[in-house]
Each structure stands twice: as structure tokens, then as C-alpha cells.
Amino acid sequence: MNQQVQRLVVVGGGSSGWMAASLLKRLFGQQLDVTLVESDDIATVGVGEATIPPILFFNRALGIDENAFLKATGGTFKLGIEFDGWFEPQQAYMHAFGRLGKDMGLAGFHHTWLKARANGDARSFWDFSVNYQAAKQARYQPLSMLPNTNLPGLVHAYHFDAGLYAKYLRSLCEQWGVKRVEGRIEHVSLAPQSGFIESVDLADGQRIQGDFFIDCSGFRALLISEALKTGYEDWRHWLPCDRAVAVGCEATEPRLPYTRSIAHEFGWQWRIPLQHRTGNGLVYSSEHCSEDDAAATLLANLDGKALGEPRTIRFTTGRRQKQWYKNCLALGLSSGFLEPLESTSLHMVQSGLVRFIKLFPKHGINPETVDEYNRQSKVEFERIRDFIILHYHLNARSEPFWQRCRNMPIPPELERRIALFRQSGSVFREQDELFTEVAWQQVMLGQGNIPEHYHPLADSLSDTQVNELLNNLQTLINGTVEGLQTHDSYLQQHCHR
DSSP states (O other): OOSOOOEEEEEOOHHHHHHHHHHHHHHHGGGOEEEEEEOTTSOOOOOOOBOOTTHHHHHHHTTOOHHHHHHHHTOEEEOEEEEESSSSTTOEEEEESSOOSOOBTTBOHHHHHHHHHHTTOOOOGGGGOHHHHHHHTTBOOOOSBOTTSSSBOOOOEEEOOHHHHHHHHHHHHHHHTOEEEEOOEEEEEEOTTTOOEEEEEETTSOEEEOSEEEEOOGGGOIIIIIITOOOEEEOTTTOOOOEEEEEEEOOOSSOOSSEEEEEETTEEEEEEEOSSOEEEEEEEOTTTOOHHHHHHHHHHTOSSOBOSOOEEEEOOOEEESOSEETTEEEOGGGTEEOOGGGSOHHHHHHHHHHHHHHTOOTTOOOHHHHHHHHHHHHHHHHHHHHHHHHHHHSOOOOSHHHHHHHHSOOOHHHHHHHHHHHHHOOOOOOTTOSSOHHHHHHHHHHTTOOOSOOOGGGGGSOHHHHHHHHHHHHHHHHHHHHTSOBHHHHHHHHTOO
16 A cells, blocks of 8 residues: 555544554644544443553653643552462562662672572562562652662552543643544445555444554454454463453552552452552453352452442453554554553553554555564564463462463473573563563562572672672662652642542
């Protein structure tokens, strides 16, 4: 297709749709005519309330003020994700954002910690994470560096109300000239020869034409699947959870600056603290639990009064075989689904948009560009998938669901990573991979995969020097965290809804 892309139509609102419309309009301005079609009668899933640090770059690209955004969305700060009971009951660890400790040359800090551990030091790996210590003490304030050092300070993301975020982005879009059309799509018109989408036709008779279409219609995948018939790659043999029940509850104090992921016998529960409520849900396998039992388990494990009845969400983990096909790009739930265990849902919308913008088909769509987008998207989905499988596979729980996850065959690349870390403590991050080496280290260690050996460069320090280093780091981190504001007081002072 050699036609220039000047008219872009986003199908579906919610966080995904308004994220797409806002970033494209913000960057391309008058070069691109952007229309978003949504229906008030169609509810959004709205469970993507926890994020990871790259969301900061997205908001900054839109010129969003952090405090104003948190006030508008009932948001709180997020310093990591705690996994409670994932390796075995009564055991917990955190995937804390940011760095841990202090690296020694080419060997990561975890090798120094492993050496100390081999010598009988009982301190936790997370004793040397400023994010972890601040999270567990419910403290937060901006801290770019640890005082009087060159060591990084706190790294944060957000919890927020996804519906309010979409509303906030919509207000920006309408200021920038994005046209919103209200209506339900009844038909998608395809060009008879090329098979490209020509228009979407609404129930009231409106016809919305475009040069390019972005499918943000959720699980229905109205364009990429129903109209264009792209296939779906099913990953339930690796990620067997296929249901979730979700309900909000009254907010409790203090509002913790981290997400909680709590393992149950047939799945796991999320707990996401907002200013005005707490988001809760239970992700589970329908082979191991009924819908009624899942709802009852969720309601029995809330930390506040439920604000309604639990609603059920059905899903199939996996991805579209082609996220970009002809003149259509799928984002969000239309492109595939990976459960929200590591809060990647909105990030994948963001990364998909950035990839699209880098490959933007201003002067027409060519197969080389489409193939490269789909190649990169496939790699991203698979690497995030493997990181999520890691949590399930490395467990020592006794229930049938968890035994199934422990005994199932896993992707060869993940199997290689697990074996490499077990043997040598090594993690190697591929180019552009989302999760850092420190993230892999925390989940590997938290899920009981303790390396048999540490790197020989750790022996460049004597036992005495290692002990002194760890003591100094711990003193520095503890003293810094004690001087931080409480998370609630910072929200009240700067971001109160």
C-alpha cells in the first residue's frame, strides 16, 4: 500500500485507546488526523491499575505533571511488587525497582552477597535495596541519589485508577484536536482487492474512513481478529490461569507504596492501593477452582469493605500471531494477553506505540516494516511471558495447581536461564529486553533458585572488606529511609485527590 498515512482511526477507548491517541497526536501534531471511536455502552476491563517505571517516560512525553496526574487519577507511588507465598507458604520476597547494593566491577552486587552468604552472613538480599526498605516502611519522597554517594535512590512507578487515567488522557486529546466519535461499530469494510480496512461503519449510519486503524477494542479484537482473521497463539500450557474475579474495596491506611501478589492454592490475588479505594482481584485456573470458590476466596481476603460484587473476566493467555497486519495495528488486549503478575499490560501498549512510531508508515505500508514490527513484538511478548512463567515454575508448594506448574515443560530459553543462574549466578539481559538483570536476580533468588557458585571477582575483596561493605551499605540505606516522609503524608501534601 503506497497511500500516505494521514488519517488514523483508533477503535476503542479505555487506557489503551487514549494512550494511543494521545501519544500519536502529541508527537505528530497537524501531520496526523486522529479520530477515536468508542461506545459508552461497552465497558472496559479496567484492571490495569499497576504500572512499571517506564510509564514515567510516557507521561513526560505528553508533558504531564506528576502530582496533577496522581491527583486526577487517585494514584499512589509504587516501589515494587511483593510476592507472598509464591515459593512456599509464609515466605515472601519483592521484585523491588532500582538497583541493589553496589556492583564491584564486572560482577554484580549479588555475587558479593552470595560470597557473604557462603561465609554464614544471614542478611537478606533485600536488606541492600533502598526501594524495598522504603516500601516495607511505607515511605516515599523523591530521591534521585543516596545522600553523599553516586548510588541511585528510589525508582518508582504508579498505582492509579485506569478509568480515571483514560478520562485524563481524553481531556488532553480533545485539547490537542483528537476527534472522538461516540457509537457502536456494526461493520468493518474491507477493500475487495487488497483486504485493507477502508472504514468502520456505526449503528447510527456514520462511516469513519481512515488510512490506518489501531485496534484497541479489547478481548473482542474487532479489527485484527474478527475482520482480518489473524491467528492467535495460545500459551495456556505454560500459563494455565484463564479467569479472574475483581472487586474494589475501601482504602485502608497506610497506603502501601507497593503492589502485593498473594499466592493461593489455585492462583494468586492482587492488591493495589489507590487513594480512594484498593483494587483487588484473584487470577485462577478454572481447572482447579470454580468461579464461586474464587469469588469467595477473594472476598474473604480483602483488607477493607467490598465496594460491589466481584465480576469475572475470562481470558486466554497468548498473543496475536501478527500484531500488525495490513493497515491495522493491535494494542492492549486486542494484541494478546499476559496476566498482570508483573504489571506489564499498560507498558506493552506503550512499547507497542513507541515501536510503531519508530516504524511509522508515513509514505505507505511496506512488508519489510510490518515484518520488523511483528518480529520485535514477538520477541517482547515471549521474553515477558518467560519472566512470568519463572514465578510459577520455581515453586515448592504442595497443591495440585502448583505441582502442575512445577512439573510442566517450559520454553527452552527459560530453562537455559534457570540452569545458568543456578550454576553460576549469571543473568544476561538481551538488547532492549524489558526486565533488568537485577529483576531476574530477585525473582530467581526469591523463588529458591540459589546459585551454586559466585563469581571469582567477588574474591577481590577479603571477607573483612565484604563485611565492611555490607555494613556500610546497610547503615546508609537504613539511615536514608528513616529520613523519608511517609507515603501517606507525601500524597496528602502533594497529590491528594
